[in-house]
Amino acid sequence: MEYFLQQLINGITLGSIYGLIAIGYTMVYGIIGMINFAHGDVFMVGGFIALIAFLALVAIGVTAIPVALFLVLLIAMALTALYGWAIERIAYRPLRQSFRLAPLISAIGMSIILQNYIQIVQGAGAKPLPRLIEGGHTLIDSEAFAVRLSNIQIIVVLTTFVLMVAFSWLVAKTRLGRDMRACEQDLKMASLVGVNVDRTISLTFLIGAALAAVAGIMYLLYYGVVDFYIGFVAGVKAFTAAVLGGIGSLPGAMLGGILIGLIETFWSAYFTIEYKDVAAFSILIVVLIFLPTGILGRPEVEKV
Amino acid sequence: MNTQAATRKPLLATALKDATLAALVAFGLFGLLIGLRTGLGPNAALVLTTRFEELAIVVAVVFAGSLLRSLLFGRGPLMAGRFKPLLESRAARIIRRLAVPALFALAICWPLLTYHNRYLLDLGILVLTYVMLGWGLNIVVGLAGLLDLGYVAFYAVGAYSYALLAQNFELSFWICLPVAGILAAFWGVLLGFPVLRLRGDYLAIVTLAFGEIIRLVLTNWQSFTGGPNGIGNIPRPSFFGLPFNEEEDGFAAFFGLEFSSIHRIVFLFYVILALALITNWVTLRLRRLPVGRAWEAMREDEIACRALGINTTNTKLTAFAMGAMFAGIAGSFFATRQGFISPESFTFNESALVLAIVVLGGMGSQVGIAIAALAMLGGFELFRGLDQYRMLVFGAAMVVIMLWRPRGLVSTREPSLHLPKPEPSKGAA
Numbered sequence: 001m002e003y004f005l006q007q008l009i010n011g012i013t014l015g016s017i018y019g020l021i022a023i024g025y026t027m028v029y030g031i032i033g034m035i036n037f038a039h040g041d042v043f044m045v046g047g048f049i050a051l052i053a054f055l056a057l058v059a060i061g062v063t064a065i066p067v068a069l070f071l072v073l074l075i076a077m078a079l080t081a082l083y084g085w086a087i088e089r090i091a092y093r094p095l096r097q098s099f100r101l102a103p104l105i106s107a108i109g110m111s112i113i114l115q116n117y118i119q120i121v122q123g124a125g126a127k128p129l130p131r132l133i134e135g136g137h138t139l140i141d142s143e144a145f146a147v148r149l150s151n152i153q154i155i156v157v158l159t160t161f162v163l164m165v166a167f168s169w170l171v172a173k174t175r176l177g178r179d180m181r182a183c184e185q186d187l188k189m190a191s192l193v194g195v196n197v198d199r200t201i202s203l204t205f206l207i208g209a210a211l212a213a214v215a216g217i218m219y220l221l222y223y224g225v226v227d228f229y230i231g232f233v234a235g236v237k238a239f240t241a242a243v244l245g246g247i248g249s250l251p252g253a254m255l256g257g258i259l260i261g262l263i264e265t266f267w268s269a270y271f272t273i274e275y276k277d278v279a280a281f282s283i284l285i286v287v288l289i290f291l292p293t294g295i296l297g298r299p300e301v302e303k304v
Numbered sequence: 305m306n307t308q309a310a311t312r313k314p315l316l317a318t319a320l321k322d323a324t325l326a327a328l329v330a331f332g333l334f335g336l337l338i339g340l341r342t343g344l345g346p347n348a349a350l351v352l353t354t355r356f357e358e359l360a361i362v363v364a365v366v367f368a369g370s371l372l373r374s375l376l377f378g379r380g381p382l383m384a385g386r387f388k389p390l391l392e393s394r395a396a397r398i399i400r401r402l403a404v405p406a407l408f409a410l411a412i413c414w415p416l417l418t419y420h421n422r423y424l425l426d427l428g429i430l431v432l433t434y435v436m437l438g439w440g441l442n443i444v445v446g447l448a449g450l451l452d453l454g455y456v457a458f459y460a461v462g463a464y465s466y467a468l469l470a471q472n473f474e475l476s477f478w479i480c481l482p483v484a485g486i487l488a489a490f491w492g493v494l495l496g497f498p499v500l501r502l503r504g505d506y507l508a509i510v511t512l513a514f515g516e517i518i519r520l521v522l523t524n525w526q527s528f529t530g531g532p533n534g535i536g537n538i539p540r541p542s543f544f545g546l547p548f549n550e551e552e553d554g555f556a557a558f559f560g561l562e563f564s565s566i567h568r569i570v571f572l573f574y575v576i577l578a579l580a581l582i583t584n585w586v587t588l589r590l591r592r593l594p595v596g597r598a599w600e601a602m603r604e605d606e607i608a609c610r611a612l613g614i615n616t617t618n619t620k621l622t623a624f625a626m627g628a629m630f631a632g633i634a635g636s637f638f639a640t641r642q643g644f645i646s647p648e649s650f651t652f653n654e655s656a657l658v659l660a661i662v663v664l665g666g667m668g669s670q671v672g673i674a675i676a677a678l679a680m681l682g683g684f685e686l687f688r689g690l691d692q693y694r695m696l697v698f699g700a701a702m703v704v705i706m707l708w709r710p711r712g713l714v715s716t717r718e719p720s721l722h723l724p725k726p727e728p729s730k731g732a733a
Binding site: 035045048049051052053055056059075078079082083086090091094095098099101102103104105106108109110111112113115116117118119120121122123125127128129130232236239240243247272274275277278281282284285286288289292293294 | 337703
């Protein structure tokens with residue numbers, strides 16, 4: 001029971017990170033219907049920017065960790081958002097009227113570019129960072145097993161929760177959110193009723209990348225290491241999460257992320273760690289057999 | 305002249321403004337990542353070193369590039385829609401008619417031209433392998449319109465089928481080749497079943513997941529597949545029972561030739577050429593059969609297809625099975641050529657490369673796919689000197705070609721059916 005509880009905590013933490021990345025996929029997919037394949041690598045770039053920003057802040061004398069982390073959060077979100085914007089502008093916008101596969105190929109190309117760019121400018125080795133946030137709480141201390149909830153896990157889950165609430169509010173209540181929902185329904189119609197479609201799509205990429213940057217920071221703090229290849233695996237998992245939850249649906253992305261996190265953690269804990277990804281992907285396939293549009297996805301209405 | 309002078313000045317001003325903005329964005333993008341480099345310090349902690357010269361160069365290049373672009377092309381979109389289809393004019397049509405025989409003749413003569421250059425001969429084999437994979441995937445993506453991101457899984461199934469059958473049962477290459485094809489087709493149907501109800505991008509992620517599952521199982525099932533170490537010493541094919549060696553009963557001795565290791569490579573070249581041509585021939589024939597017509601109809605409109613009484617289930621499954629079969633055959637060829645396979649050869653990048661070849665080739669155009677494979681792999685080899693920048697250039701090429709020609713290099717596919725009075729076609733999606 002204690003062991004189970006511990007895995008539950010670990011799984012939810014991991015799932016929160018996947019969920020944050022998955023939101024970027026699901027929003028872009030909802031609005032322009034393309035798989036932004038480079039999104040996983042944007043997450044990786046976010047992690048790198050956070051790492052370098054942190055080291056630079058320490059170098060110029062900002063050593064108080066809470067202050068430094070807050071600044072890192074702002075810097076990484078801003079600069080990664082800039083990456084998201086630039087990628088959309090360069091590689092996707094010219095292809096918006098094009099046929100379905102063209103932006104996908106362009107996105108795969110972008111993903112290769114980002115991976116190799118980071119590998120060239122920052123080296124191929126893993127970048128370790130000492131644990132910045134220490135400590136935690138022991139929830140249950142039985143003689144067999146102590147269930148621990150570390151501070152970093154609390155921070156990851158809380159940050160994710162706050163961002164989710166803020167983001168849901170943004171989509172539901174603000175002008176921008178209304179524009180986004182309008183674009184999701186019909187791009188052409190939205191532009192006819194005065195929605196600035198280009199601007200809305202740009203902002204969507206910007207916000208998605210900023211959330212991916214937060215995920216990158218959380219990953220860096222939780223695992224204490226980044227390398228140029230983390231983007232691919234995390235990206236595939238997050239996209240799996242988005243599809244599992246029902247692509248285009250925000251709560252679905254979060255739910256899917258947490259489910260994938262839980263599946264992975266429990267599989268590693270109770271079965272074999274080597275096959276954890278196989279388990280996550282197999283469950284995706286099984287779920288889609290019975291729910292072809294994901295758990296919270298709306299069934300597509302086919303019109304002739 | 306006056307008007308030109310009048311428009312020139314604001315143009316320069318806006319160009320400067322745009323360039324400054326672009327430089328600022330570039331500074332934001334590259335400031336931390338290029339300007340500072342993380343490296344491991346003495347006690348395994350990360351230390352930063354500065355690289356401001358490189359940063360300044362990159363930002364300056366972006367500034368100059370943006371300025372030049374605005375002055376030369378104006379502010380409009382640079383790429384999309386600016387270029388007419390390459391093969392439109394009369395002269396181009398003649399070139400296009402000659403392209404197929406020319407490519408075919410080049411392929412036939414390639415081993416003669418490169419007999420003394422092992423490197424070019426190997427490159428030829430590599431290109432033909434990808435041409436075959438491209439033509440195979442084209443059945444799924446180009447004809448049936450099903451987006452498959454895990455095509456490499458079937459390639460892996462074929463390669464491992466041959467390697468394991470040959471090692472455990474000592475079956476010859478020529479027996480294993482169809483067996484590998486059938487096994488891969490079986491896996492294709494197996495993947496096909498769960499995805500029958502899925503549409504578009506759900507299908508894409510499931511195929512991607514399937515590819516990853518196959519790779520992870522190959523990596524982790526140590527006792528069966530050798531795990532990450534792969535399988536070595538895979539038997540080489542023989543020429544109708546004549547092995548390529550220096551023995552009395554070898555190929556060279558039988559034909560009274562002096563032994564040379566290049567004979568085997570030339571033989572392999574013609575094997576893959578034949579396999580690729582068979583793939584092409586089968587595809588062209590299938591397009592004229594009811595099942596091929598059904599594939600293309602399904603790509604255009606699945607609902608209309610069902611309304612016409614076409615069984616979309618069978619149509620999808622046959623498309624997956626046919627595509628997978630050719631990948632399996634190509635895979636067992638790959639295994640026998642390399643003599644060694646490991647899961648490293650079957651990553652997502654391979655799927656992406658083959659898909660890129662199909663899309664760049666114009667989705668459904670057989671010649672286009674051959675040209676795209678030649679361009680991608682040839683270009684990739686040309687940039688071998690660039691070393692670590694090679695993949696970067698490769699990715700950039702994918703993006704640039706898509707921006708330049710979103711419908712692929714050869715975007716005019718011969719329609720399968722001709723109407724008596726051809727109407728202006730809307731183009732396939």
